[in-house]
Amino acid sequence: MDNYPLLDIFWTMLELFLWILWFFLLFKIITDIFRSEDMGGWGKAGWTIFVILLPFLGVLVYLIARGGSMHQRDADQARRADAAFQDYVRRAAGTGGGTTGGGTTTGHVEDLAKLADLKNSGALSEEEYQRAKDKLLA
Template identity: 80%
Template sequence: MDNYPLLNIFWTMLELFLWILWFFLLFKIITDIFRSNDMGGGAKAGWTIFVILLPFLGVLVYLIVRGGSMHERDLDQAKQADAAFQDYVRRAAAGTPPSTNHVDELSKLAELKNSGALSEDEYRRAKDKLLA
């Protein structure tokens, strides 16, 4: 521990943090490139090659040129996900719960079994068919 002073530990932690932050930014930009609907395949390939071959310059140029619209694409994706979730909730809430229909039919089956119209085997098969 004597050969590695406290200031060097903090410096190493800062370098590690910046390295992780750099990879996060790089992956965010690559994701934004492929998610963008206003670019064609050639432009996406060009930006991807530029960002991968010259990562520091590519990321900085991408942020300067297209950085302002990254937020808009993130917001559009969040709105689409929220709309899909709201639509799912609306459809799920609008449907009638199947359990009420099953309860009525099970009670009718039990009455038929108790009255002797259905045997135990017939009752079990009808119940299994209903619950399947």
């Protein structure tokens, strides 16, 4: 029988890819379990034990039972983080408001100037400044 080393390499790469995909899914589900606010401590403990002790069955059952709302929990988390960041920028700028969406060009210029001042004073890091600037210009 002939030996096909290239096929062995492709097979090994496929197995590695599937393992990485599996671990990504497992970590995503464990993160979702602990992020979920609609589950109590016992529910979180039960799902965690189920996913760890019987990983393939646990992950599949979790995806069937709660997978449809995982994206909603991710979106809610992103909204809360965005609102907290916007509140931080407003507090750091010393204003209660500002133009957030639909503002005038003058309002955007003022907000950009405030952001630049905050960055220059050291209240905002370069990464925070870029994120806030991108949100203002979007």
